[in-house]
Amino acid sequence: MQAIVLAGGLGTRLKSVVQDIPKPMAPINGKPFLAFVLEYLKKQGITEVILSVSYKYELIQEYFKDEFDGVKIRYNIEKELLGTGGAIKDALKLIQNQAYVLNGDTIFDIDLKKLVLNDSKICIVLKQMQNFDRYGTVNVNDQGIVTSFEEKAFKKQGLINGGVYLLKKDIFDEFDLDEKFSFEEFLQKNHKVLKIQTQIFDDYFIDIGIPQDYFLFCDKQ
Numbered sequence: 365m366q367a368i369v370l371a372g373g374l375g376t377r378l379k380s381v382v383q384d385i386p387k388p389m390a391p392i393n394g395k396p397f398l399a400f401v402l403e404y405l406k407k408q409g410i411t412e413v414i415l416s417v418s419y420k421y422e423l424i425q426e427y428f429k430d431e432f433d434g435v436k437i438r439y440n441i442e443k444e445l446l447g448t449g450g451a452i453k454d455a456l457k458l459i460q461n462q463a464y465v466l467n468g469d470t471i472f473d474i475d476l477k478k479l480v481l482n483d484s485k486i487c488i489v490l491k492q493m494q495n496f497d498r499y500g501t502v503n504v505n506d507q508g509i510v511t512s513f514e515e516k517a518f519k520k521q522g523l524i525n526g527g528v529y530l531l532k533k534d535i536f537d538e539f540d541l542d543e544k545f546s547f548e549e550f551l552q553k554n555h556k557v558l559k560i561q562t563q564i565f566d567d568y569f570i571d572i573g574i575p576q577d578y579f580l581f582c583d584k585q
Contacts, residue, residue, distance in 0.1 A: 367410045368455045369401060372418030372442050381563045385421050388468035389427070390572060397572055398424070402432045405466075410435060412563060414458050416451045418442035426466050449547035454555050465529040470528045473568040479530040480561075482511075486535055487561040488551075489528035491569055492521070497526030499524040500548075502562070510560040511543075513552040523562075526569060 373389040377544045388398035392478055405413060415576065417424050421441055423426055430437050452465055454530070464476055472489060481529050485577040501514040501522035514522075524547070551560065 365411045365464070366414065366459055367405050367418060367464040367466060368414045368440075368452060368459070369466050369468045370396070370416050371398060371424060371452055372421070372445060373450055373469070374461065377543075383422075385423055386387065386417070386421070389423055390469075396427060398428070399432070399473060400441075401468060402428075402435060402437075404437050404471055404473065405464075406433055410476075411462070412438065413437040414438050414440055414455050414463075416440045416442065416455045418445055418451075422559055425582075445513060445544070446581055447544045447546045448548045448567045449541070449545040450543055452526050452531075453545075454539065456533050456536070459533045462530060464533060466529045467571075469565060469573055470527050470571040471569070472528050472565070474526075474563075474565040476528075476530075479528075479563055481530060481532060482561065484559045484561045485532040486551075487530045487563060488559055489526040490523040490562050491505050491525050491526045492564065493519075495519075496522070496524070504562050506513070507564045508564075510551075510555045510558075510562060513548075513555065524562065526565070527571075532548045558568070 371386060373387055389396040402413060408433055413422060415437060425439060428437055437456055440458060442451060446454060474489060481487055497516060497518040500516050501519055502510060502525055503512045505511050571577055572581055
């Protein structure tokens with residue numbers, strides 16, 4: 365099975381502690397965070413990873429080359445940042461039929477095999493959170509189909525997008541899209557047409573996008 369890992373962001377919020385390297389290369393006790401992501405994918409049975417890279421991608425290529433612990437690595441290089449949607453769309457040319465999509469700066473320790481595609485071309489992973497304002501929320505119906513997305517605001521409780529997806533190669537084929545676009549905005553705008561499936565998990569989740577959580581993960585290792 366194949367997976368796309370988005371590893372092209374600038375990591376602006378993390379620059380105060382991790383400078384001049386791609387955010388997924390943030391050091392965790394001598395090892396880049398991206399190595400933990402790849403280790404997780406290997407445990408999940410992923411055999412090939414497409415790394416979507418841009419900012420200082422040479423550092424990622426130099427470290428991981430074309431294989432990591434038995435997992436084949438291919439690179440899809442954005443000459444200019446395409447946004448999360450543009451990056452996924454471009455990387456799908458290297459996918460056979462369907463693939464998991466993950467962020468290179470988060471780990472959500474779920475069982476990927478539980479994600480399925482029935483009448484939809486996409487399934488997104490959700491996590492129940494309490495007392496948060498860093499993430500937007502996702503509302504679903506009794507069948508687990510997305511009914512709406514809400515912008516970031518303080519919530520005592522709600523479901524957030526965990527940043528893990530299973531999607532089909534042709535998910536974008538019926539849409540007229542710019543080369544650069546946000547995947548999150550694409551989902552918000554087209555959720556009724558897409559009939560987005562969801563799976564809710566309560567497993568370990570970490571997003572090193574801000575210094576506080578970066579140090580939390582460092583302390584855990």
